[in-house]
Amino acid sequence: MEKKYEDIVKELIHYVGGEENIQTVTHCATRLRLVLLDNDKIEMSNVENLRLAKGAFVAGDQLQIVFGAGLVNSIYQEVVEFLGMSNTEVKTNVKASSKTKQNPLQKFIKSISDVFIEIMPSILAAALLMGLTSLLSTKGLFGSESIVEMVPAISGINRMVSIASSGIFALLPMIVAYSATKRFGGRPALGLAIGAIMIHPNLADAFGVAGGSSSPEVVNVFGLSIELVGFQGGIIIALMIGYIVAKLDELFNKVLPDIIKFVLSPMLTILISSLLLFTIIGPFGRELGNGLTNGLLWMTEHLGILGFMIFAGVQQIIVITGLHHTFGAIESQLVANTGRDFLNPLMSVALVAQGGAVLGYMLLHRKNKKIREISISAFTSVLFGISEPALFGVTVKYKFPLIAGCIAGAISGGYVFLSKLTAVGYGTTGLPGFTIVDPANNGYLHFVVAHLIAVIGGITLTYAFGKVYERKNTDEKDIILEENVASMIEKEAEKELSVFED
Numbered sequence: 177m178e179k180k181y182e183d184i185v186k187e188l189i190h191y192v193g194g195e196e197n198i199q200t201v202t203h204c205a206t207r208l209r210l211v212l213l214d215n216d217k218i219e220m221s222n223v224e225n226l227r228l229a230k231g232a233f234v235a236g237d238q239l240q241i242v243f244g245a246g247l248v249n250s251i252y253q254e255v256v257e258f259l260g261m262s263n264t265e266v267k268t269n270v271k272a273s274s275k276t277k278q279n280p281l282q283k284f285i286k287s288i289s290d291v292f293i294e295i296m297p298s299i300l301a302a303a304l305l306m307g308l309t310s311l312l313s314t315k316g317l318f319g320s321e322s323i324v325e326m327v328p329a330i331s332g333i334n335r336m337v338s339i340a341s342s343g344i345f346a347l348l349p350m351i352v353a354y355s356a357t358k359r360f361g362g363r364p365a366l367g368l369a370i371g372a373i374m375i376h377p378n379l380a381d382a383f384g385v386a387g388g389s390s391s392p393e394v395v396n397v398f399g400l401s402i403e404l405v406g407f408q409g410g411i412i413i414a415l416m417i418g419y420i421v422a423k424l425d426e427l428f429n430k431v432l433p434d435i436i437k438f439v440l441s442p443m444l445t446i447l448i449s450s451l452l453l454f455t456i457i458g459p460f461g462r463e464l465g466n467g468l469t470n471g472l473l474w475m476t477e478h479l480g481i482l483g484f485m486i487f488a489g490v491q492q493i494i495v496i497t498g499l500h501h502t503f504g505a506i507e508s509q510l511v512a513n514t515g516r517d518f519l520n521p522l523m524s525v526a527l528v529a530q531g532g533a534v535l536g537y538m539l540l541h542r543k544n545k546k547i548r549e550i551s552i553s554a555f556t557s558v559l560f561g562i563s564e565p566a567l568f569g570v571t572v573k574y575k576f577p578l579i580a581g582c583i584a585g586a587i588s589g590g591y592v593f594l595s596k597l598t599a600v601g602y603g604t605t606g607l608p609g610f611t612i613v614d615p616a617n618n619g620y621l622h623f624v625v626a627h628l629i630a631v632i633g634g635i636t637l638t639y640a641f642g643k644v645y646e647r648k649n650t651d652e653k654d655i656i657l658e659e660n661v662a663s664m665i666e667k668e669a670e671k672e673l674s675v676f677e678d
Contacts, residue, residue, distance in 0.1 A: 532634020
């Protein structure tokens with residue numbers, strides 16, 4: 177196979193202290209991640225200036241180099257081949273290093289991220305299909321009638337699209353339980369089984385009970401009166417019960433004799449998990465999920481525009497910490513409870529504002545070829561919902577563009593509030609986010625305007641901040657240079673005086 181990036185691989189390995197200093201190599205959508213034995217051996221300035229690299233930083237126990245979507249996969253493969261690692265060795269090393277180096281918060285964030293990364297294709301498919309059926313069915317977008325009414329021939333297709341999108345969301349607790357069980361070490365089929373129990377048709381529909389249109393059956397379990405209500409929309413419950421199923425499966429596979437393990441292990445796992453689901457996990461998870469949703473809704477109702485601006489202003493800072501991976505559970509719960517996601521447009525404008533900041537920085541340094549290449553590549557990634565190249569390649573690196581982008585995001589977040597812009601799904605931002613916009617209240621028009629505000633605001637504020645910041649830095653450098661020159665002249669004068677006196 178042709179080695180397109182051999183020079184990058186060799187230089188990278190040299191700049192991180194050689195092969196013997198590399199413990200693991202992994203990657204995400206945009207970043208190559210290295211866990212090293214000794215981070216002090218990193219030559220960071222050289223790593224940042226690698227060909228095609230858009231930035232580098234150390235987060236927690238990892239050196240992360242931003243290459244961008246698609247490219248990072250190819251470079252990762254060449255690094256692994258150069259180091260002579262097999263996929264099995266990589267996975268084993270990653271598990272070992274994560275156990276020894278990650279703190280509890282990092283482990284929690286990564287586990288939630290892993291659960292949703294596994295099922296994100298299905299969530300994206302559902303969100304995009306839901307956006308498509310909204311586009312086809314909504315009146316007033318292209319006239320007084322909807323597209324389906326104007327073209328009746330596509331009504332059947334629209335109905336199938338609607339069933340496909342709503343079907344995925346209806347079964348989402350089962351999908352999440354499957355992924356969670358798999359992630360935490362259990363057999364995925366058992367996760368599917370407990371997920372099926374969560375949405376069993378003999379249970380009273382959770383939304384019907386909440387709306388007062390149906391009443392649940394009540395049974396006695398160990399003296400407790402338990403309402404047999406389904407867990408439709410119970411994403412957080414699915415996460416928790418998936419963890420329980422995985423740990424019970426591991427436990428019974430360890431303690432039971434081989435002769436009865438095959439039969440009793442899955443039976444006991446599902447039996448105990450089901451009891452916990454209806455008695456402890458379900459009620460607690462339902463309250464937790466409702467609490468998160470109600471808390472976010474409280475923010476919009478009581479903090480109003482200020483709440484929206486704060487969230488949009490700090491969202492990309494949350495991305496830097498990695499905590500944004502937990503938003504998937506919150507957004508899915510929000511969609512399940514309300515049918516809409518007001519966080520998605522806020523995250524989208526916050527993302528695009530950082531892209532505007534990148535363009536503003538490029539404008540300040542338009543004669544610098546390296547900055548121009550990095551900025552264009554980073555902004556392209558932003559358009560498709562990936563902000564890491566912009567953050568770690570430009571805005572975080574130079575600081576003032578990050579601040580400018582956050583302010584622009586906050587301003588645009590205020591517009592999102594005023595325009596009542598929401599989404600019918602989640603999981604995609606930037607240009608792809610247009611497909612899941614709620615068409616109500618001229619949603620498509622407000623989506624475009626909000627993002628133009630974010631981009632233009634990011635460009636303008638970054639350019640203005642840059643003029644002040646870089647002029648100040650230049651003045652400080654000139655003062656330091658003048659002081660150094662004066663000091664040198666003084667020292668030379670002292671030497672000449674000393675020679676003259678001698």
